[in-house]
Amino acid sequence: MSMVEERRSTESLAEVYRNEGVVQVPGLITGDEVEQIRTAFMSEVERDASWARDKGVPADDPLARYPRFIHPHRQEEMEAGRIARRLLTDERILSLVTALIGPALGAQSMFYFKPPGARGQALHQDNIFLRAHPETCLAAWIAIDHVDAENGGLMVVPGSHVTEIVCPEEADLAESFTPDQVPIPEGMHTVQTKMAPGDVLFFHGSVVHGSRPNSSADRFRRSLIFHYVPQTSTEVASFYFPLVHPEHQPVEGIGVATGGGPCGEFGEMAH
Numbered sequence: 001m002s003m004v005e006e007r008r009s010t011e012s013l014a015e016v017y018r019n020e021g022v023v024q025v026p027g028l029i030t031g032d033e034v035e036q037i038r039t040a041f042m043s044e045v046e047r048d049a050s051w052a053r054d055k056g057v058p059a060d061d062p063l064a065r066y067p068r069f070i071h072p073h074r075q076e077e078m079e080a081g082r083i084a085r086r087l088l089t090d091e092r093i094l095s096l097v098t099a100l101i102g103p104a105l106g107a108q109s110m111f112y113f114k115p116p117g118a119r120g121q122a123l124h125q126d127n128i129f130l131r132a133h134p135e136t137c138l139a140a141w142i143a144i145d146h147v148d149a150e151n152g153g154l155m156v157v158p159g160s161h162v163t164e165i166v167c168p169e170e171a172d173l174a175e176s177f178t179p180d181q182v183p184i185p186e187g188m189h190t191v192q193t194k195m196a197p198g199d200v201l202f203f204h205g206s207v208v209h210g211s212r213p214n215s216s217a218d219r220f221r222r223s224l225i226f227h228y229v230p231q232t233s234t235e236v237a238s239f240y241f242p243l244v245h246p247e248h249q250p251v252e253g254i255g256v257a258t259g260g261g262p263c264g265e266f267g268e269m270a271h
C-alpha cells in the first residue's frame with residue numbers, strides 16, 4: 001500500500017501507519033491557513049532571527065538568514081508562535097495523532113524555512129532525541145510549500161519504524177547542517193516525498209528520514225513540524241518539557257529521561 005493515503009478514513013490511515021510507519025494526508029490544512037502560517041513566519045524571520053541561530057552555521061550560509069525556529073509554540077508574544085501553539089493542539093491534527101498513537105501530548109514545534117541553496121538534514125530517527133519511553137514519538141510534518149526532490153523535500157524509509165534506534169555516524173556537512181547520520185536499514189530504501197501545501201506527513205519516531213539540500217534557484221521549502229508523545233509515556237528528554245496537554249491541563253507523572261540514552265546525550269538538544 002502506498003504511504004500517500006487518498007481515502008480519508010481514519011482506519012485506512014492507521015493501517016498504512018501500522019505497516020509503513022509513515023502516512024501522508026493530503027490537504028489537512030487549508031490554503032488560507034497555510035498562507036497565514038507562511039506570512040507570519042516569514043515576517044518574523046525577516047524582522048529578527050538572531051535568537052534562532054543553529055550551532056556551527058557560518059554567516060554566509062543561507063541558513064544564517066533563515067534559521068529554523070525551535071519551539072515557536074512557546075513564544076506567544078509573536079504571531080507565528082500563537083499560530084504554532086494553536087495548531088499543535090488543532091483537532092484535525094490531534095484526532096489523527098490519537099488514531100495513530102493514542103491520546104497524546106505536544107512535545108515540540110519547529111519551523112524550517114529551507115531557502116534556495118540551504119543544506120538539508122542527514123538521515124536520522126527522531127526518538128534518539130525525544131527519548132519517549134516506553135513507546136516512541138510521532139512527527140506531524142506540515143508542508144507550507146510544494147515540496148519535492150528539487151527543493152529538498154523530506155525523504156523517508158518506509159518500514160523502518162520496526163527497527164531499533166541506531167547510533168549515528170558522521171554526516172557529510174556539505175549536504176547536511178546537522179552532523180549525525182544513520183544508515184539506511186538493510187533491505188530498505190528511501191522514498192522521496194512529494195507534498196502540496198497543507199499536506200501533512202505523519203511518521204513514527206524510529207522512521208529513518210532526512211532531506212537533501214534545496215537545489216532550486218528560487219523555491220523555499222518551508223515546513224511546520226510538530227512532535228507528539230503518548231500520554232502513557234513514562235519518560236521524555238528534558239528539552240521537551242513542558243509538554244502540552246490538548247486540554248491545557250497540567251501534565252503529571254512523566255519523568256525526565258536521564259542517563260544519556262544508548263547513543264549519548266542526544267536528548268538535551270533539538271534535532
Ligand SMILES: O=C(O)CCC(=O)C(=O)O
Nearest residue numbers: 112121126139210211225
Ligand atoms: O524537514 C527536514 O528537512 C527535516 C525535518 C526532520 O528531520 C524532522 O522533523 O525530524
